[in-house]
Amino acid sequence: MNLKLTYVSSLIYPGISIGVEYPINHVTLSVLKNQILIKRISRDRFISGNLNWYHHAGFHDNLYLTAEWVMRRTRYTGLISEFSMGPGLSRTFVGGTTYKVDDQGNISIVKLAGYYYALITAGGGLGYDFSMKKQLPLSALAKLNIISMFPYNSTVYFRPVLELGIRYAPVRSKNMPDK
Amino acid sequence: MRKVLFLCIIILSQGCQKEKISISENASDIFYVENADASMRVLVKGNTMSNTFILVIHGGPGVSSYFYDTKYISQNLGDKFAMVYWDQRNAGASQGTNNGDDLHLDQMVEDLKKVIEVLKYRYGQDMSLFLLGHSFGGLIAADFITRPGYQSMITGLINVDGSHNYPLNDTLTRQALLTEGNYQVSQKRNINNWMPIISYCKSHKGNFSLEESMQLENYATEAENYVDSINHINMVTQVLKYTITDKYPLTAILSNLLFSEDSNFNKELAVKQFSSSLGIVTVPVLVLWGKYDFTCPLALGEDFYTHINSSEKKIAISLQSGHNMILQDKKFFCEEVSNFVLKYR
Numbered sequence: 350m351n352l353k354l355t356y357v358s359s360l361i362y363p364g365i366s367i368g369v370e371y372p373i374n375h376v377t378l379s380v381l382k383n384q385i386l387i388k389r390i391s392r393d394r395f396i397s398g399n400l401n402w403y404h405h406a407g408f409h410d411n412l413y414l415t416a417e418w419v420m421r422r423t424r425y426t427g428l429i430s431e432f433s434m435g436p437g438l439s440r441t442f443v444g445g446t447t448y449k450v451d452d453q454g455n456i457s458i459v460k461l462a463g464y465y466y467a468l469i470t471a472g473g474g475l476g477y478d479f480s481m482k483k484q485l486p487l488s489a490l491a492k493l494n495i496i497s498m499f500p501y502n503s504t505v506y507f508r509p510v511l512e513l514g515i516r517y518a519p520v521r522s523k524n525m526p527d528k
Numbered sequence: 529m530r531k532v533l534f535l536c537i538i539i540l541s542q543g544c545q546k547e548k549i550s551i552s553e554n555a556s557d558i559f560y561v562e563n564a565d566a567s568m569r570v571l572v573k574g575n576t577m578s579n580t581f582i583l584v585i586h587g588g589p590g591v592s593s594y595f596y597d598t599k600y601i602s603q604n605l606g607d608k609f610a611m612v613y614w615d616q617r618n619a620g621a622s623q624g625t626n627n628g629d630d631l632h633l634d635q636m637v638e639d640l641k642k643v644i645e646v647l648k649y650r651y652g653q654d655m656s657l658f659l660l661g662h663s664f665g666g667l668i669a670a671d672f673i674t675r676p677g678y679q680s681m682i683t684g685l686i687n688v689d690g691s692h693n694y695p696l697n698d699t700l701t702r703q704a705l706l707t708e709g710n711y712q713v714s715q716k717r718n719i720n721n722w723m724p725i726i727s728y729c730k731s732h733k734g735n736f737s738l739e740e741s742m743q744l745e746n747y748a749t750e751a752e753n754y755v756d757s758i759n760h761i762n763m764v765t766q767v768l769k770y771t772i773t774d775k776y777p778l779t780a781i782l783s784n785l786l787f788s789e790d791s792n793f794n795k796e797l798a799v800k801q802f803s804s805s806l807g808i809v810t811v812p813v814l815v816l817w818g819k820y821d822f823t824c825p826l827a828l829g830e831d832f833y834t835h836i837n838s839s840e841k842k843i844a845i846s847l848q849s850g851h852n853m854i855l856q857d858k859k860f861f862c863e864e865v866s867n868f869v870l871k872y873r
Contacts, residue, residue, distance in 0.1 A: 361772060362775075404544070405775065405777060406775055407558045407569070407571070407621070408777045409623065441623065442545065443544075443545070443560050443623060444544050444545075444558060444560075444569075444621075445544065445545065445557075445558040445560050445569070446545055446546065446547040446548070446559045446560070447561070447567055448562065448649070449561075449562045449563070450642040450646060454645060456645065458547065459562055460545075461545070462545060462562060464567075464623060464624065465625075466625070500625050501624075501783065502566075502617075502627060502628070502783070503618070503625075503626055503627055503628030503629075503787060504783050504784070504786070506783055508779055
């Protein structure tokens with residue numbers, strides 16, 4: 350199981366994402382030439398669960414849970430490329446005090462004003478696995494996700510989210526080269 | 529996990545949704561009004577100490593009030609009055625879920641009424657309040673002000689290139705395009721660009737379908753590019769200029785605009801007219817128009833001016849504007865609005 354902590358943002362709007370990854374499948378491909386290893390690639394599949402939040406001042410705060418299918422490829426050099434996608438659930442909190450006026454003209458403040466949306470996220474990115482060359486169970490990652498929320502005003506709301514952070518593998522990675 | 533979620537919700541509710549009401553010369557308050565499955569953003573910016581508020585009703589449908597909040601307006605109107613930028617339902621930063629069925633003019637007028645009620649609840653019932661409707665916002669303003677009892681909620685009305693009569697609007701757009709097109713061709717200016725427009729107008733003479741109406745509107749926008757007297761504004765540059773500083777929710781603005789443009793709502797609008805009911809209007813009115821506005825031609829402004837029953841009314845024409853006087857002739861716009869509001873507040 351891996352743990353993930355990332356800073357998420359789109360343009361200038363900050364956020365954070367924490368998640369866990371459960372390994373489903375692991376394949377290591379080794380290419381030998383004259384009995385000498387010249388290339389090794391690991392292919393991993395994970396299911397991940399993530400809790401994400403971003404703050405867009407004056408618009409909304411968005412707290413969303415996602416469950417993603419992650420496909421990751423790690424080269425012997427430590428370079429990681431990955432793609433992920435999956436469904437989620439979003440709860441937004443509207444970016445300001447929200448008032449409601451009833452038919453008699455009475456005005457009240459709506460507590461925790463916001464909406465639930467279904468969500469789909471898809472993204473891809475690059476990273477570096479420090480366990481390949483050193484004994485560090487960490488990976489760095491940079492990933493661009495597109496989240497789509499619906500039904501948003503009877504249509505779909507798309508938002509690009511840039512994710513920068515680290516991933517921690519408490520158990521010794523299968524990617525680590527044998528000593 | 530439950531505790532983490534609960535903590536997040538408490539932090540969020542105490543942070544972004546805390547009530548903030550600023551009475552100052554440089555206020556900037558954002559709040560939302562929830563009505564019929566929509567939470568509509570309202571930004572109050574400028575001098576709230578003046579107790580004079582100008583509520584901008586943006587165009588569209590589906591365009592956002594973000595585009596009206598410029599530095600020039602802040603410095604030349606916001607310094608004296610409080611500017612109120614309301615994002616209509618399914619526009620700008622307004623939010624909701626499956627609310628497309630509520631997108632109707634009647635509903636938008638009721639939304640406006642509730643926005644005014646909340647505005648007065650926050651800043652005082654004794655405020656001077658002026659409505660400023662631009663383009664499609666002029667239709668909402670015309671509907672609002674002609675409802676019995678509604679005009680008592682406001683001090684005055686400013687109509688900037690607004691449409692109060694869609695069927696008449698189409699007829700006048702066609703006439704304006706033909707008149708200006710023929711003149712430009714006679715002067716041998718942009719002949720290749722004007723000819724398809726003239727040809728279309730000649731072959732479509734009246735009883736316009738929604739498609740014809742939309743094509744005329746497209747030509748009206750395009751035609752502004754072929755008139756040298758207009759102060760041309762690059763809207764893309766204009767939007768990019770404020771995207772970061774004003775924290776535009778760009779993708780929301782875009783998806784709302786695309787939805788509203790394609791909505792059946794436009795069929796309902798195509799037959800709306802308020803010329804016959806404008807006689808009820810008695811509050812002070814300022815009518816501002818661009819000489820080269822083909823989208824809502826000057827004759828439409830004159831129709832509005834003629835039909836209202838206000839004893840205090842003025843019409844002023846910008847000689848370098850098309851449909852977007854607020855940007856194309858900002859000095860003229862701010863001076864006229866400022867003088868009008870100072871006189872009648």
